Amino acid sequence: MTYYRSVLDLIGNTPLLEVSQLSPNPNVRMLVKLEGQNPGGSVKDRIALAMVEQAEKDGLLSPGQTLLEPSSGNTGIGLALVCRVKGYNLTVVLPANVSIERRQLLKVWGAKIIDSPASEGSNGAVRLAREIASSNPQYAFLYQYGNPANPRAHYEGTGPEIWRDCPEVTHFVSGLGTSGTLLGVGRYLKDQNPAIEVWAVEPPAGEAVDGLRSLDDGYIPPIFIDNDGFDLLDRKTISDPRASILWTRRLAEIGVFAGISSGAAMAGAARCASSIDSGVIVVVAADAGWKYLSTGAWTDDLDEVVERARKIIYF
Amino acid sequence: MPVEVRLPSMLRIHVQGQSSLEVKGETVGEVLENLAKENPGMTGQIVDGEGVLRKFVNVYVNDDDIRYLNQLDTKLSSGDVITILPAVAGGGW
Numbered sequence: 360m361t362y363y364r365s366v367l368d369l370i371g372n373t374p375l376l377e378v379s380q381l382s383p384n385p386n387v388r389m390l391v392k393l394e395g396q397n398p399g400g401s402v403k404d405r406i407a408l409a410m411v412e413q414a415e416k417d418g419l420l421s422p423g424q425t426l427l428e429p430s431s432g433n434t435g436i437g438l439a440l441v442c443r444v445k446g447y448n449l450t451v452v453l454p455a456n457v458s459i460e461r462r463q464l465l466k467v468w469g470a471k472i473i474d475s476p477a478s479e480g481s482n483g484a485v486r487l488a489r490e491i492a493s494s495n496p497q498y499a500f501l502y503q504y505g506n507p508a509n510p511r512a513h514y515e516g517t518g519p520e521i522w523r524d525c526p527e528v529t530h531f532v533s534g535l536g537t538s539g540t541l542l543g544v545g546r547y548l549k550d551q552n553p554a555i556e557v558w559a560v561e562p563p564a565g566e567a568v569d570g571l572r573s574l575d576d577g578y579i580p581p582i583f584i585d586n587d588g589f590d591l592l593d594r595k596t597i598s599d600p601r602a603s604i605l606w607t608r609r610l611a612e613i614g615v616f617a618g619i620s621s622g623a624a625m626a627g628a629a630r631c632a633s634s635i636d637s638g639v640i641v642v643v644a645a646d647a648g649w650k651y652l653s654t655g656a657w658t659d660d661l662d663e664v665v666e667r668a669r670k671i672i673y674f
Numbered sequence: 675m676p677v678e679v680r681l682p683s684m685l686r687i688h689v690q691g692q693s694s695l696e697v698k699g700e701t702v703g704e705v706l707e708n709l710a711k712e713n714p715g716m717t718g719q720i721v722d723g724e725g726v727l728r729k730f731v732n733v734y735v736n737d738d739d740i741r742y743l744n745q746l747d748t749k750l751s752s753g754d755v756i757t758i759l760p761a762v763a764g765g766g767w
Contacts (some may be wrong), residue, residue, distance in 0.1 A: 482762050561739075573684055574719065577730025579763040595739035597757075 367444055369398040370408050371516045374523045375641070381609055383629050386637035390525060391610075391625070392517070395617060395647025399440040400433075400464070402645045404518070406539055407437030409512035410501040411445065419499055422446055427498035429488035431481050431672045432461035433646060434503050439468035450498070452488040454480055457672050460650040461604060480672060481536075481578075482578050504537050505581035513543025521641050522551050529638035532628040533645075534620045534674060535559040535595065538583040540643055545591050556593040560627030562674035563599045564621070598623035600668040604656055611648070611657055618646040619656055619673040677705060679752050680742045688715030702733060703746030704754060720758060721746065730761045 363369060373396045379388045394402035414420050425448040428438055435451035442449040449470040453462070456477035465472055473491070475483040485504060492500035503509050521528060521544060531548055533540045538559075545557035582588075598606075606629065607622030621644035629643040648657070651673060656664050676696040686693060693749045697712070701706030703721075711725070720731050727733065733740045734757040740748045748757075 480762065574682075574728065574730050574760050579730070579761050589741065592742055594742045595732060597737040597739075599737075 366398045366443065367408055367441065370404045371397070372520060373397060375521065376615065378610070378613060378615065380613060380627075381625070382630040382632050382640075384635070384637075387632040387635060388639045389625075389628060389632060389642065390528075390639070391615065391617070391621070391642045391644045392521060393615070393617070393647075394643060394645050395621075395649075399437040399576050400646055400649065401437060401618075402540060402643060403430075403433035403437040403511045404440065405437075405508075405516055406413070406503060406509045406537075407434060407441045409508040409516075410503065410506050411438070411441050411447070413506075413508040414499060420447060423448065424499050425450060425497065427483035427488060427495075427500050428452070428503065429475070430503070431674070432457050432465075432650070434463065435470060436464045436468070438501075439470040439548070442470070443468040447499075452484045452491070454484050454672055456480075456670060458650055459653050461647055462644055464650065468506050470625075478541055482576070485578065497547065503539065507582065507585070509537055509539035509557050510543035510582055513540050514547045515543075517605075517643075518544040520549025522548060524640065525641055526551075527639045528552075528555060528641045530556045530558060530628075530631055530635070530640040532558045532560060532624055532631055532640055533643040535561050536674060537580050538586075538588055540645075542582060542586045542588055542591060544643075546586070549591070556631075557591060558627060558631050559592050559595040560624050561595060561597045562603075562623060563597050563669075568597070594631075598626040600665045601625035601661070603673075604661065604664050604668060607648070607656055610644075615644070616648040617644040618647050618648055619651050619668065623674065675700065675750065675752055677753075678755045679705060679709060682759055683717055683718070684760070685758065688719065689713045700750060701746065702735060702740055702748045702750065705750065706733075706746070732759045732761050733757070733760065734759070742747060 373394050375390050375392050377390050397404040404480050427450050429452045439449050451470050452473045453674045455474045475487040541559050548555045601624035606625035607619050610617045624642050628640050676698050679697050680694040697705045697709045
């Protein structure tokens with residue numbers, strides 16, 4: 360096929376790029392899967408399409424229906440794209456402290472935005488969206504944190520693509536948000552080769568954590584519990600903003616324009632590379648750098664950028 | 675051997691408002707036991723009555739989640755930093 364009929368057909372089949380020149384260990388190769396190549400600009404296009412198509416199969420969506428989703432950005436943007444193409448409306452519950460470009464992109468595809476308190480981070484968006492959904496049954500609430508189509512999109516798409524392109528993979532490293540990428544890709548890769556290790560990289564606990572009154576206000580995505588996430592993951596580490604920005608810049612130095620969470624994942628992958636004798640690490644670069652230009656991540660003084668990164672949600 | 679323990683804001687009320695303190699112990703479990711001995715308000719906050727890490731609590735040694743190391747038996751070295759954080763939705767980027 361030389362041309363496509365729908366922009367939705369462009370979702371997935373992203374390129375895998377070797378970046379071993381950045382590996383801190385000469386015996387460890389590193390490759391990044393460039394999810395910013397998706398038409399909505401992130402890995403989340405995959406789950407947006409999968410969740411909507413599953414809901415269509417289940418008869419949950421009627422023409423012109425409005426979907427409601429908590430998102431710190433990329434899932435909302437992916438859903439906005441899918442909804443625009445398929446003729447649905449979308450309302451996104453978005454923490455007030457996301458980068459301006461995320462907000463702008465949601466509007467490109469006509470999504471409505473409801474702000475949740477910045478001080479509550481993504482937890483706050485989840486809480487508010489669940490409240491709105493429970494008292495407004497007219498919304499279709501696909502809920503990425505609890506929707507099995509989320510990890511399944513990666514079990515059926517992202518995972519097989521990585522295995523097809525790089526069967527020599529020994530370690531898979533990805534950011535932990537809803538946990539869908541880690542669960543789906545991780546399970547698929549372990550089904551092919553149980554020796555493959557799955558490493559999760561978490562964003563640092565920012566100001567959002569200070570907004571929680573009690574430890575009982577914590578949150579673990581239902582899909583993580585339902586898919587035995589605790590058993591599946593081999594390791595979970597935090598990448599701080601400084602390391603995340605530094606690795607985002609290192610990627611740019613070799614020509615890869617990736618988002619800040621990709622830098623965080625690379626920082627985690629570098630730790631992994633330093634801790635093993637040899638191997639092949641595949642890292643997910645969840646999006647490209649466009650949405651973060653306003654943070655000055657590549658151009659401004661590092662200390663200032665790190666301080667700014669503490670205040671916005673970039674993961 | 676003392677290590678640094680960093681606490682999230684909602685637990686600082688139990689340690690006179692401190693955000694970090696030095697606690698002795700050879701393993702994470704020992705450190706948490708000593709922390710609760712010295713600060714009775716911390717009892718049951720991180721580890722439940724059965725000695726299991728509570729569900730919404732993550733404990734890190736130098737940024738590594740101990741659930742994927744040796745849990746409460748994770749051994750400590752001089753200079754290690756233990757960070758205690760609530761589990762939060764990581765974003766949904």
